[in-house]
Amino acid sequence: xxxxxxxxxxxxxxxxxxxxxxxxxxxxxxxxxxxxxxxxxxxxxxxxxxxxxxxxxxxxxxxxxxxxxxxxxxxxxxxxxxxxxxxxxxxxxxxxxxxxxxxxxxxxxxxxxxxxxxxxxxxxxxxxxxxxxxxx
Numbered sequence: 001x002x003x004x005x006x007x008x009x010x011x012x013x014x015x016x017x018x019x020x021x022x023x024x025x026x027x028x029x030x031x032x033x034x035x036x037x038x039x040x041x042x043x044x045x046x047x048x049x050x051x052x053x054x055x056x057x058x059x060x061x062x063x064x065x066x067x068x069x070x071x072x073x074x075x076x077x078x079x080x081x082x083x084x085x086x087x088x089x090x091x092x093x094x095x096x097x098x099x100x101x102x103x104x105x106x107x108x109x110x111x112x113x114x115x116x117x118x119x120x121x122x123x124x125x126x127x128x129x130x131x132x133x134x135x136x
Contacts, residue, residue, distance in 0.1 A: 081098035084091065 077098070084096055084098045088096070
């Protein structure tokens with residue numbers, strides 16, 4: 001009977017080796033796929049970070065160029081306003097295309113005052129108007 005136990009032990013060992021080999025083969029493939037996906041994910045993250053840095057640099061440079069362009073425009077406008085009043089003194093203020101001369105504070109300010117339209121009226125209107133004609 002001892003040789004039967006030894007035979008069962010050998011068969012169990014062979015079956016265990018076969019199951020272990022199959023698990024390693026299929027498990028290893030999944031592990032390799034996971035590692036490949038992890039590597040690809042890290043590459044994409046690095047590309048995204050590089051792209052973001054380039055985008056920030058692009059917008060920083062664009063902001064500088066727009067600021068310089070605004071300064072140059074103000075200088076040009078002031079020059080034209082001064083020249084038009086000096087070279088063409090006979091033009092009235094209404095006919096001078098550069099009649100709105102920028103003050104020194106406006107010329108040095110990035111945010112020139114702008115008259116923005118309001119989205120409401122001065123008085124009550126519609127249902128909220130306190131008019132004697134609408135009262136019962």
